[in-house]
Each structure stands twice: as C-alpha cells, then as structure tokens.
Amino acid sequence: MQGKMAQTGHQRTILNPVVPYVGTIFGGLEPGQMVVVHGTVPSDADRFQIDFQCGSSIHPRSDVAFHFNPRFKGSGHIVCNTLQNEKWGWEEKTYHLPFTKGQPFEVIFLVFHHKFQVSSNGKNLLVYKHRIGLEKVDTLGISGKVKINSIGFLSQPTILGSQPTSFAVNSIEGNQGRSEKLLTFSVPYTGCLPSALIPGKTVVIKGEVHKYAKRFAIDLKPHGSKDIALHLNPRIKEKVFVRNTYLCESWGEEERHLLDFPFCPEMYFEILIFCELQQFKVAVNGVHQLEYKHRFKDLNKINEVSVNGDVELHDVRIW
Template sequence: MCSIIDESPVAIGNGKVGTETQLSTPFRGVLDVRFEPGQTLTVKGIVGEKARQFSVNLHSRTADFSGSDVPLRVAARVDRAKIGLNSMVNKVWGKEQRKGHSLKPGQPIDLRIRAHDKEFQIIIDGKEFKRYAYQSPLQSITHLSIDGDLAIQQIHWGGKVYPVPYETGLPHGFPIGKCLKMSGTPSLRKGGRFEVNLLRKNGHIALHLNARFDEKAVVRNSLEANEWGNEEREGKMPFERGHCFDLVIANEANHFGIFVNEQHFANFVHRSKPEDIFGLLIQGDIELTGLEME
C-alpha cells in the first residue's frame, strides 16, 4: 500500500509531461479531461538499478489510496518477474491478475495503457501484454499516480479512435521547424502494408512513406505532376507487425527527418516547396492510436 502524498498533483492535458528532465516518484497527476475510448496513457522511464517494484495507478477523485476507487493498478514486481493488474471498488481490492514478465533493473521501459470500449489494453515495450476488463466506469478516472523504483522520463496522454483510411487537413500547414508525431500498431496480417502521405494543395504528395512488410522495406517517394519520382528505400525495416511504434516526421529546411521509436531512420530531401503541405492521409494495415503536431 502506498502512502498518501500531500503534494499538489501535476495537471496532465493531452500532451506530454517531463520530456526534458526526469520526474521523481512518488508522482501525482490530475487529468484535465476525462479518459475516453481510444486514448492512450504512455509512461516511459528507467527501471531502478536495485528495483524491487513500481506501480502505475489510475484513480477516481483523488490520487491516493484513501478510499476512492482505483479503476486500474499496474504493479510491476521486478524482483519476482511478474506484473499484476487489479482495481479497488468501494474500498475493496479485487483478485489480482498476474502474468510473468521480466523487467531488467537499469533498463528502459515503455508502458502504455490504451482504453477500449470495455477494457484496458496494457502494452509493454511495443507488445501487447494483457487486457483487463473495466471494473468501474472509464469516465470516473481523474488522477494518476506512479510509485516505486522507476525514474520517469516521459508521461504522455492523448489519442482517440481514428478510422483508417484517415485523411485530415492541416489548417496551419506544416511549417519548417514543426514535427508531425504519430503512434500506431501495424496489423498482424502477413505481407501487410501501411502508408503516410503529406498532401500538397494541388493534390500531389510531398512525402509518401510506405511500410511494406512483404518487401521488408520502407519506401519513400513523392508525386509531382501526376508522376511518381525515384523511390528511396535504404534502411532496415524499423516496424514490427503487431508492435506499436512512434513515428516522427520533422520538417527541416532541406529535408524531412524521419524518426522511428526515437531513432533516426532516414532523411528525404524536399522535392517541392516544404511549406506547401496542407493535408495528411494515412491508410493501410494499421491501427492509428495517436496523432499531433508539435
């Protein structure tokens, strides 16, 4: 049982907390918008060198364990190589659901909690770990707490249910210096493909990024005057079927910088005016879970 912390909780909107400096535990946060299906809470950090356990908890009304409901508790028992899922409703803890999972002290962890219509999906280091049915209403979640032996590097909350194909305009364009950030999970379908297209006003494509699992390649190209240019396909396939990823496309002065899971993947030299981008189209064998401009 964690002790009650009197410190004021940190407000967490749809965005990130702690991208430049580590956040310490115990951590207490308040969500300024209620949890809804399609949203994902991401916690990235480093497991302590002498870690025994840490937990990520979603609360109703207060970020403590004084009696308010705890719709979800993810308890990582590093010393036992197990992770337990549980909830407290009306001051009574349920039966913990445990599953083996090896967490190495001193190593990074990417923990994601995605809300669906009837259950949470727990994702660890890009791979689904377990699903946990709601024991109390999703909309009752108002607070977050993190305790134990975890050095928090980033907390991110956002997303929604996106239909695929997904096409949207970019009202303010895609100016140089901005980054397009996308999260998703490629389908398990063998030989699947998905693509991300940056659209110009005239309907042409400034950047076509096509992940082809059947070819084990990520093809980059552009469409100008209704003709495709020369393909670029250097680099190993950075995506895995069934594993979630973070993709960042940075609009630089001379090129698009492409990053996958915080690692540089490729550059694509501009073949048209970089400021002439006003739309985005994502389609193919993918579940889109997050999208934002920064």
C-alpha cells in the same frame, strides 16, 4: 500515504515512496492519463511488480485490474495478469525485458478506455486490455525488489509529447467542424493541409495499429499529382519501417535502416513529421526515429496527406 507529494498543474507526483507502497489514485484513472514511474532495479533483484488495484484490502485481497511483473530469472520476462475474487486469470508474457539490474529505468503506463499501453525508456513495450472496468481502479501498489524515485500522474489533452495543434486537417470526405474528441477519420483517408508543409511545419498523425495488422502507409504529396514526397510504410509482421519517394511514375531507393522498430499490434501512436530545409524528421510517441533527406524539392507544393492500411485513424494535424 507514503512519500512526499508535489502538485503542479495537471501533474501530481509522489517522491521517494517507501516500497512496498500502496497509495490512493485520487480521482481514479481516466483515458488520456499517464502514470510515469522512475526507479532503479537493485543488483540483487529477482522481481518486482506494479499493480493497478481496486482498493487496498489485504483480507480478502482487493482485485488487481493490471498486474505488471518484471522477472529477472534466466533471460527475464514480464508477466501481466488480473486478479479477480482472489483468483489470477491467464498470464500474458512479454519476453523483452527493458530493465537491467543495477540500472535506473522509466516506465510509462498510458491509459485508454479499453487498454493500458506500456513503454519503458522511450520504447513501446506491451499492450494490456482491461479485464476489469477502468472506473474501479483507485489504488496503485508497488512491491518487490525495486527502488522508486517518483510516481507521476499526468493528465493532459495531448499525450506522448505532442504539442497542441492549431489547425485540424479538413478531410476531403468532410470530417471538418467536429470536436477533436469525437472526430474519427475513416481509412483510407485523404486530407488537404490548410498550409503547405514548408520548413518549420509539423504534421502529426494519431491512431492505433490493428490487432492483426500487416502494414500501413502515410503519404505526403502535392494535391492532384501522382508524386509522393514522403512515403512512410511500417510493416508490422516484418518489423521494417520503409521510407521512399515516388517521382515521375517511379519509386526511388527504399530506406529501411532503423535501430528499433517502434510499432506493434494494438498500440496507440503519434507520428510527428517535422519538415526542415534539407530533410524530414520523424518521431513516434515522442521518440526521434529517423531523418529523410528531401528528394521532392518543391516543398511548398506538399499540401495533402493520405493514410491507408491496417490502422484506426484518430487525428491528423499540422502546425
């Protein structure tokens, strides 16, 4: 094993490994884990790669379940692929390159039972569906022109920075009482919050965007009322994140401005809505996105959340 290993709680970290690096992933990979890589791209870099491998053999070459390969020629792109029986499959290309020559980077590989989800420098980057079973992945390889400062393997029950939650939302359809891991909410979903969304409270919505999603919506409102205190409406095709309020049977003025649209098809998300005295703050996958000033002023009446549209809903919580 190249590099120095530190171990704290659920995190295992390899510090300053020499590249090319090949190391065993002790215990393998499991859904809910994150692999976090910090490094720097040299100023003369042409490409580098991070490979989730099934072994470390060179002759014959071990299968590579997930080949993540940023290339800097021209405007740059990322190639993702799988190597089986020493043959490459079809390339999946992403033409957004978040890496810059001469600059440090963070790349996070979030592990699911059916896919990897990759983000870099706080922004969602791509989704790669498994072509080889996750249980076969036992080795991480890094090569090419790149300097690696640390590789972290993080295993924890809540991911992407959301805090443990103290109340499961009681669904009106009767989903309460099951364990969190088995709980699946049907969409459209409406649930009553166990306490009002007053200042200091946070609602978290966890789910996945459908492959061919057009849009979805999250509404916070008073139970039994047509009013909607906060309407969050990501529109995937348009890459627009609409926010609004519905009062007295009328929509207000839409707020649309956002520096970067944080959603894409097939991505897992955690949306955190934090209520402050004057506004809501909204974060997606641990990254702050926007503030929304209260238009519905009677905050202690906000006690219902609904989700509809092109998403699979995993969990809704308040704390």
